[in-house]
Amino acid sequence: MNIFADFEDRVRKAVEAILKARETALPDLSRVAVEPPRDASHGDLATNAAMVLAKPLGVKPRELATEIAARLARDPDVATPEVAGPGFINLRLEPGFWTGHLAAILKAGGDYGRGRRTGHKVNVEYVSANPTGPMHVGHCRGAVVGDTIANIMAFAGDTVTREYYINDAGEQVNVLARSAFLRYREALGETIGEIPAGLYPGEYLTPVGEALKAEFSDRLLAMDEAEWLPHVRDRAIDAMMAMIRDDLKLLGIEHEEFFSERTLHADEGGKIAEAIEDLRGKGYIYQGTLPPPKGQAPEDWEDREQTLLRSTEVGDDQDRPLVKSDGRYTYFAADVAYFREKFERGFEEMVYILGADHGGYVKRLEAVAKAVSGGAAQIDVVLCQLVKLFRDGEPVRMSKRSGDFVTLAEVVEEVGRDPVRFMMLFRKSDAPLDFDFQKVTEQSKDNPVFYVQYAHARSAAIFRQAAEVGVRLPDFPTLDASVLAGLSDEGELALIRKLAEFPRLVKAAAEAKEPHRLAFYLYDLASAFHSQYNRGKDFPALRFVNSENGMITQARLALVRAVAVVLETGLGLIGADAPEEMR
Template sequence: MNIFADFENRVRHAVETVLSDGEMPSQDLSRVTVEPPRDATHGDLATNAAMVLAKPLGAKPRELATKIAARLARDPDVETAEVAGPGFINLRLKPGFWSAHLADILTAGTDYGRGKPTGRKVNVEYVSANPTGPMHVGHTRGAVVGDAIANILAFVGAEVTSEYYINDAGEQVNVLARSAFLRYREARGVTIGEIPAGLYPGDYLKPVGEALAAEYGDRLAAMDEAEWLPLVRERAITAMMAMIRSDLKLLGVEHDVFFSERKLHDEGLIGAAIEDLRAKGFIYQGALPPPKGQVPEEWEDREQTLLRSTEVGDDQDRPLVKSDGAYTYFAADVAYFRDKYRRGFEEMVYVLGADHGGYVKRLEAVARAVAGETAHVDVVLCQLVKLFRNGEPVTMSKRSGSFVTLADVVEEVGRDPVRFMMLYRKSDAPLDFDFEKVTEQSKDNPVFYVQYAHARAAAIFRQAAETGIAAPDFARVGEMDLACLTDEGELGLIRKLAEFPRLIASAAEAKEPHRLAFYLYDVAATFHAQYNRGKDLPHLRFVNPDEPKVTEARLALVRAVAIVIKSGLGLVGADAPEEMR
């Protein structure tokens, strides 16, 4: 149960009663919210009801807040309702509410915080790197952020498809083919010397060259480029995508769909998209003025086929077909969105590098042009990741030729630290990743701190078993005396767990998975603090053989902590260990 959504309903009902009793006109209550107070000492919940309604009612905020608070004070779960500041209302709930909510968590188990299926179809596209080499550390962050967004959206009830867009139709794959052909010649015994500028120098293409040599022998060498290029390109792309899938699997990322850009060209989907938009009045022939600053490579001072994207929120119209009849890269983007829309997706999430910031308005414009108001686009930008070792920048990988690979990072520190730490900053903020810090066993290493909390919960149950206390049967949670949890630290821990459903819902809505990583750290910190209090105050220990009912209730609390941490780590894509050494 989301207690914040529950109390929003209770507050709105209280407001409606106050308005009715005072013969005041009914109001739009959509802006009324219930949130945790900024200062926990002020109470458990806070509402802005009087603040947002006072002006349209022509009332003084504090006077209106006093009336609403008086009504809320009658709620059987409310201990106090107090007006604060200019008109906020702080609610403190009765201890019995928290023990009942703990029972709800245990009853729900792994479904705690999970939303009901909404039927909303969401496409989350992420990584989508050119198939020209292994994944590098820059791709890692987008992969983790996209995967976590997909997990969270599915958890709250959306029907999610994770997708990888293969950029296999541009000139870069021809460069890949020429680079692979050079390695083919090398595999056939030709001395190739230094890799020419403009080709891919990494050693990862050597196996491709060797495979080509084994398959074709000397036959490729006897062909003209026009003949061997498509053959080598196909083999090289297949090999690169196999490498990319393998790299992503190391990270625990497996997409549902791999969509080829070439399909848009080969099946005429780009032309079909343009004709659809032409029928809607969004296509015209014209010339664009040169953009301010650096002129893009595709800009032409000639008449082209243009999308009237300024009519749907873009800052300029966009070319779709160049004067020579060739499609622009943007034309493929339009056709790709249209294909997603025709597949039934109502929301498309694009996870892109920060250097794609200019794509936000144009993708939003494409959505409006193609789908009107029936589909929605969210663009999530990921900033750069800088690698350090003991504070010193990490040098490039020999295997890649120019960058540190995803595999390098995961193989050194493990999947869990990589995934958690890639989320431990908001995605549009730069991230420093230090190999030493993410593997140290301390409070300063968030992933260790959170996983240790789960391992500590398991250890408490083992300790109970060693003292002859069997694990409670949580199927009969209704028979437990959870009301004996009266210590403020215990109630504070329940309050923190109660934030989980709201946290997940807000992270899904905002497409901000870092909120979950921060929350898990807070849960772990609250749990560790209560455990440490028991070291100094024996009567607060989770296991006390002399007080079986209290121990049973505290073990219920520990189980609830483990449930939330395990669910959260699962959404992050990390394990919840039972032991850590």
């Protein structure tokens, strides 16, 4: 169903035939690619075969391109092969190929573009916000990016597990417990006044205080902090995680796994110690000192002998401390143990969705993957830049510690799940994103999510119009190919060509971990569909429903159905609805 992969195979076979006739050894063909041409006027497909094979074969690219083009001209699906520039080959395909592919799309339905199950096990870890309060819009982008990557990879054929790493072992959860304890005292009738600096002031902790009062009455007041802190901390974390799960459900996000950082530190850090000993056995651990870093020293730097990971041997720019001189584990040591734990669960690929402020973690995580797995596991780190909120042209300020922040729930409740999810993907994740409340709700071409969903709603309206004038809708999956042969208008064929890009798009987005490609594609597909619809306003003969020509109407309705299928599939991967009507 991926025509680009299909024609890559045809091009390679043409090259093999040429070299066999020459009795020449076959070079590496893995770099041969078939893609859409940058300029649609150049043809339907373009290949770099002659450009990448000329040097290893010792021939001029254009001469080799001419030979390959001559071979491809024998293919019944190729109308004309043309050699361009220094040796690129542009292919124009027969119209019958495109209508035949349309029939294949209709037969596949919602499975069009779906990859074969590979058994490749992937862990996608995303969100993983500290369990210290409700989700705010700063978490939203990583949540949507991670969830959509997981959706696309699963659709492409991977076995995907969506995971949330609960940061419940650091000092921040002790701060959470002390903040909740203040609300507990407040629930008992005490006037607590202004929340002290360094604690979480948000009113979202008030229900936690009430729950503590209901469970313990005033008994916690008689305890020392060391005694009450574990009780309050556990309940506060549970309450925050329940709130976070509810917030994520508003976006349609549910993780299969929630992994607690505290399990790594249990039994005096048993899992961390095991990971370090495993690396010691592989020769990656030594005792030593690190030179002072340039600029501000990080929190875990010490000018004393420590247990270090020889991470420079596996691609990092410096060795990393795992155990401080006082015997305490570093934060990085928990990261090492966590990766090892995933690897032992059988994951072959680990995807981390991190904020842009974690850019320095990329090399060290890649080094951990090489050291722990011996190169057997792949790791991908996707960085998400900040989201800036605007309302009426004015920036909306956020501050988690002050309690004056915009929650994810507030954003979803105001504009809806679909605009939030779509717009979080409408820029590459490592580029800053401005989210304007007004623009994402207006009904215009300038609002991408409306424009794409309106295209699906328009397809449903076309089917309703057909029914109203008495046109019988065909059984699209079994529609005879001879009916589709009537599609000959350039706009109609351009729509089929755009639909044919979908399987390649899904595969590429999954491999590159770039879900914005899907959002851009859906917008382009919607634009092509709206354009063809509007041509029918100027030229009635091009309308999708033509009451004077039942055969062409059935063919065009089949094209509309194929557009609707791909829009619905793509929106589903993003996590948005494909509405039948727009209100």
